[in-house]
Amino acid sequence: MSVVSALGHGGGTGTAAPPPSRRARGGAYLLLAPGLLYLGLFFVVPVFALLMTSLYVPVPGGDVGQFQPAFEWQNYVRSLETYWPQLVRSFSYAAIATILAFCIGYPMAYTIAVRARGRPFLQAMLLVLVIAPFFTSFILRTIAWKQILADEGFVVAALRAFSVLPPDGRLTATSVAVIAGLTYNFLPFMTLPIYANLERLDPRLIEAGADLYANGPTTFWRVTLPMSMPGVVSGTLLTFIPASGDFVNSVLLGNNSTTMIGQVIDSRFFKVSDYPTAASLSFVLMMAILVLVAAYIRRAGTEELL
Amino acid sequence: MSADVHVDAGRAEPSRGRVAGPDERRGGGADLVLDRVTKEFGAYTAVDDLSLTIPAGSFFALLGPSGCGKTTTLRMVAGLEAPTRGRVLLGGEDVTGTRAHQRPVNTVFQSYALFPHLTVLENVAFGLRRKRVANAEDRARDALELVEMGHMADRRPSQMSGGQQQRVALARAVVNNPAVLLLDEPLGALDLKLRRQMQTELKRIQLEVGQTFVHVTHDQEEAMTMADTVAVMNHGRIEQMGAPEELYELPRTAFVANFLGQSNLLAGQVQESTGEVLGVDVGGRRLWVPKDRAVTTSGAVLVGARPEKLHIFFADEGVPDDSNVVGPGRVTDVAFTGVSTQYQVEVPGLGTIGVFAQNVFGGRAIRAGDEVMLGWAVRHTFGLDGSEDASAGSEVEDEEA
Numbered sequence: 001m002s003v004v005s006a007l008g009h010g011g012g013t014g015t016a017a018p019p020p021s022r023r024a025r026g027g028a029y030l031l032l033a034p035g036l037l038y039l040g041l042f043f044v045v046p047v048f049a050l051l052m053t054s055l056y057v058p059v060p061g062g063d064v065g066q067f068q069p070a071f072e073w074q075n076y077v078r079s080l081e082t083y084w085p086q087l088v089r090s091f092s093y094a095a096i097a098t099i100l101a102f103c104i105g106y107p108m109a110y111t112i113a114v115r116a117r118g119r120p121f122l123q124a125m126l127l128v129l130v131i132a133p134f135f136t137s138f139i140l141r142t143i144a145w146k147q148i149l150a151d152e153g154f155v156v157a158a159l160r161a162f163s164v165l166p167p168d169g170r171l172t173a174t175s176v177a178v179i180a181g182l183t184y185n186f187l188p189f190m191t192l193p194i195y196a197n198l199e200r201l202d203p204r205l206i207e208a209g210a211d212l213y214a215n216g217p218t219t220f221w222r223v224t225l226p227m228s229m230p231g232v233v234s235g236t237l238l239t240f241i242p243a244s245g246d247f248v249n250s251v252l253l254g255n256n257s258t259t260m261i262g263q264v265i266d267s268r269f270f271k272v273s274d275y276p277t278a279a280s281l282s283f284v285l286m287m288a289i290l291v292l293v294a295a296y297i298r299r300a301g302t303e304e305l306l
Numbered sequence: 307m308s309a310d311v312h313v314d315a316g317r318a319e320p321s322r323g324r325v326a327g328p329d330e331r332r333g334g335g336a337d338l339v340l341d342r343v344t345k346e347f348g349a350y351t352a353v354d355d356l357s358l359t360i361p362a363g364s365f366f367a368l369l370g371p372s373g374c375g376k377t378t379t380l381r382m383v384a385g386l387e388a389p390t391r392g393r394v395l396l397g398g399e400d401v402t403g404t405r406a407h408q409r410p411v412n413t414v415f416q417s418y419a420l421f422p423h424l425t426v427l428e429n430v431a432f433g434l435r436r437k438r439v440a441n442a443e444d445r446a447r448d449a450l451e452l453v454e455m456g457h458m459a460d461r462r463p464s465q466m467s468g469g470q471q472q473r474v475a476l477a478r479a480v481v482n483n484p485a486v487l488l489l490d491e492p493l494g495a496l497d498l499k500l501r502r503q504m505q506t507e508l509k510r511i512q513l514e515v516g517q518t519f520v521h522v523t524h525d526q527e528e529a530m531t532m533a534d535t536v537a538v539m540n541h542g543r544i545e546q547m548g549a550p551e552e553l554y555e556l557p558r559t560a561f562v563a564n565f566l567g568q569s570n571l572l573a574g575q576v577q578e579s580t581g582e583v584l585g586v587d588v589g590g591r592r593l594w595v596p597k598d599r600a601v602t603t604s605g606a607v608l609v610g611a612r613p614e615k616l617h618i619f620f621a622d623e624g625v626p627d628d629s630n631v632v633g634p635g636r637v638t639d640v641a642f643t644g645v646s647t648q649y650q651v652e653v654p655g656l657g658t659i660g661v662f663a664q665n666v667f668g669g670r671a672i673r674a675g676d677e678v679m680l681g682w683a684v685r686h687t688f689g690l691d692g693s694e695d696a697s698a699g700s701e702v703e704d705e706e707a
Contacts, residue, residue: 177696207386208419210406212433212478219407221430 054279065273069093071277074124079280083264085213087284090261091292093175094244097182098190104183105190108232113198114224121301130191142181142252149253173255181249194281197231198224230279235298241289311647336397336410336485337362338383338518343392343540345378352378354542355392359519360486360535362397365512367521371565371699375542376522381487383520396485407436412479413488416495420463426450426474427459433482449481450474452511469500476508480515486631489521493528496506505531507563526566530554536560540699558601560690563610565699570616570659571608573692579603584689589655593630593691606692614662615686618649618678625681632656633648633679640674651680 054075056067080087112126133141145282149171159165201224209219247262254260258285261281269276338360345353353375360366367378381387383394385406393402401409412433420429430449434442450456453473463471472492479487488510493501509532512519523529529536530550537547538561546553546562553566563569573586583594586609592611611630618637625631635653642665647662649672659680663698672678 007671181467183668202417202419204415204419205419205421207406208413208415208421209432210386211384211415212412212482213436214432215407218436223421223423229423267503 009281011213026256050279050282053275054283056276056279061258065275067275075276075280076284080284082277083261083281086261086264087260087281087288090244090285091257091288093182093250093258093260094240094246096179097243098236098240100179100183101187101190104236104237106194106232109191109198110224113195114201114203117203127195130188130195134186137141138185138192139248139252142248145177145181145184146252149180157186167269170255175254175258177253178250178258178260181253182246185246185249186239186243189242192262193233193234193238194228197228197234201227208219229300233297236296237293238282241293244289309625314554329426333579334630336393336518337395339393339395339521340379340383341393341395341399343379343382343389343394345375345382345387345389351542353382353389356541356542356544358537358544358547362485362518363516364534365532367520367529367536367612368539369521369523369526369529369536370539370568371524374539376524376539377490378542379539380413380522382488384411384413386413394540396680399685409483411488412482412484413490414472414475414479414492416491417476418468420475420478422463424462425459426455426461426463426466428462429474430478430481432478437482443577445481446477449477452480452514453477456697468495469504470494472504473507476511479513480517483515484517485521485602486518489519491523492521493523493525501528502562508532530566534608536566536643538566540565547552551703556599556688557610558690559698560608560694560696561699562697563688563690564697566699568613568660569610570613571610571690571696572659574609575692576602576604576607583684586689588632591632592689594628594684595630596685599685599687600689601691602689608690608692608694608696610688610690611686613648613660613680614646614664616659616661616680616682618651618661618663618672621677621679623679625679626683628684630684630687631679631681633657634677635659637672637674637676637678640672653680 012260052069053067055069055071055073056075057070057072059066059068108126108130112123112130116126147153151170151172156165156169156171159171160167160169165171171180205223205227206219211221214222244260245262247260247266250258250260250263265278265281265285268274268281309612340356340358343353343356344351356375356379368379370376373595378387382389385401385404385408389402393400395401396410402550410509420426421432424432427443427446427450430441431446434445439445447456447459450459453476455470455473455477458466458470458474463474466474472495475492476489492508496504505528508519508521512532521533530553533550536548536550536553538545538553540561546558553562556561557566557569560569563571570595572588574586574593576584576586577587577592579597582597584592584597584600584603584607586595586607588609595607595609597603609630619625621634632653633651633652635656637649638652638658640649641648644665646662646664649663650661651661653659655678663681
């Protein structure tokens with residue numbers, strides 16, 4: 001979480017370490033070199049290429065997919081004008097999925113870390129259950145959801161029986177299915193950071209809460225939850241960021257009215273070879289996520305805890 | 307830790323805060339009664355049928371080695387542990403079945419357990435806010451002044467030293483004016499000098515707020531310095547309870563004799579009982595023990611004397627009347643510590659006897675290898691049950707350190 005740690009440093013007022021010697025600093029740079037090289041080659045260069053591509057114009061009289069370098073910033077205006085609904089939808093779906101994943105993941109993490117504390121075997125088994133889905137491919141799991149939510153499946157049958165769904169109601173090819181898929185697929189990314197945080201929570205702080213007249217719910221609200229905020233922030237970011245760019249769930253579980261921005265970028269790149277539009281949308285997505293995340297971290301105010 | 311964050315930083319401030327109102331201040335505490343309390347963890351009995359009454363307003367110390375059940379006792383009073391059997395009463399009211407947050411009891415935890423996500427002020431105000439006390443913030447500030455941490459109110463616990471955190475933890479408990487304030491080895495993590503300073507400080511604060519303090523410690527000096535009453539615990543039971551001087555001068559068990567300071571314990575048999583003293587045969591010598599200082603008046607006994615009560619003399623020197631004398635023995639070790647000199651004297655048939663001598667008198671120098679006699683006043687002698695292990699409690703402090 002480079003964004004988190006970078007912001008975390010800004011707000012810190014803690015101990016200032018003495019400046020390292022020149023030699024120690026040289027050593028540190030040497031250790032950073034492979035990482036920096038990797039990031040330079042596979043992140044900075046491609047992002048720059050993407051930025052350039054987003055400003056290209058079609059070759060006059062050229063074939064489909066033929067573009068030439070230019071500084072056509074109108075590409076951005078056109079992309080946004082055409083695809084803003086998909087962009088907004090992506091962030092809405094991602095936000096709802098993140099909230100749902102939090103509501104499901106926090107109790108899971110709390111159960112494993114706090115309730116099962118002192119029973120290492122039980123903890124290990126529950127953790128395996130959280131991680132086990134990763135043993136199967138992401139695509140396969142999403143296809144499995146297609147089966148679960150199918151019109152003739154038991155979920156739809158049950159919902160129809162209880163009149164939650166109308167007799168001809170369905171779940172596949174709806175936004176409900178897409179959000180359910182997103183929630184499910186990114187749930188471990190929410191659960192594990194929260195678990196890691198709660199696992200480190202000193203049980204004596206809970207006792208101190210009880211000692212200072214706070215009952216169970218109050219201690220949770222005043223001590224446990226605020227103390228686990230760094231885990232919550234990490235978990236929400238790890239869920240929200242990939243979920244907003246995701247297109248697999250929308251493709252497999254949605255329909256034409258649930259199209260997410262990832263799907264648009266995918267089809268612009270690979271189906272119609274409209275590289276500048278795809279590149280500009282990618283760039284907009286990246287910037288939007290950066291702004292949202294920065295605002296969120298600022299608002300969460302957990303700099304000192306990170 | 308930057309330079310301005312220092313424990314002594316707050317000492318310049320003379321102002322003392324008002325924690326409780328003048329009416330609440332005295333008698334803010336209540337009698338704490340433990341009635342035949344037992345705590346079992348599986349097959350292990352941590353606290354064994356313990357009964358105890360701690361009067362309101364007193365400074366009470368539970369002293370014992372680790373694993374003696376003192377912390378478990380404390381946790382049962384706090385409500386963090388439920389007794390297997392027995393009752394806990396606060397001010398006459400049975401609170402055995404109530405939860406920790408329902409009890410008017412606050413704890414200063416060994417690790418301080420300050421909330422890292424809250425400022426010092428909010429830490430101290432935490433209990434008041436839960437009780438919805440009016441002007442919680444003002445009272446929290448007063449409590450911080452009381453422990454001389456007023457200037458730290460806006461800091462986070464992580465930005466403070468151990469000693470400062472300790473004071474904040476104390477303020478966080480004191481501010482609630484609890485019926486009983488529990489201290490779980492609160493000075494254990496501090497260095498020696500700071501610990502001494504905090505001992506005096508704790509005593510001052512206790513007198514100032516007039517609350518009942520129950521202090522758990524394995525440090526006998528700490529217990530004796532601060533507490534009005536000390537209970538020595540061993541294996542989940544109270545060995546002996548009383549004022550520090552009383553425990554020290556007249557231990558009733560070998561464990562107390564050895565755990566609280568040091569003792570020379572000599573095994574013997576009671577041979578005669580005349581008037582107010584017992585005549586005890588110890589390795590062929592006759593030693594005298596006052597009857598009112600003996601646990602038993604017949605059979606096997608341990609004759610005890612504290613090392614500083616003993617004096618060393620040469621065979622050609624006289625001893626006062628009413629003295630118990632053993633020897634001759636050979637000096638095996640001489641350790642000069644400044645204010646006193648510690649001698650180890652090997653007496654054939656009795657083993658090694660320790661002597662602390664104040665460095666006030668001149669006289670003949672005593673060196674290792676010298677043949678000497680040992681004497682002490684009969685009124686300083688105490689008698690213990692001879693079936694006890696004479697070394698009980700003497701090794702514990704080494705394990706602890």
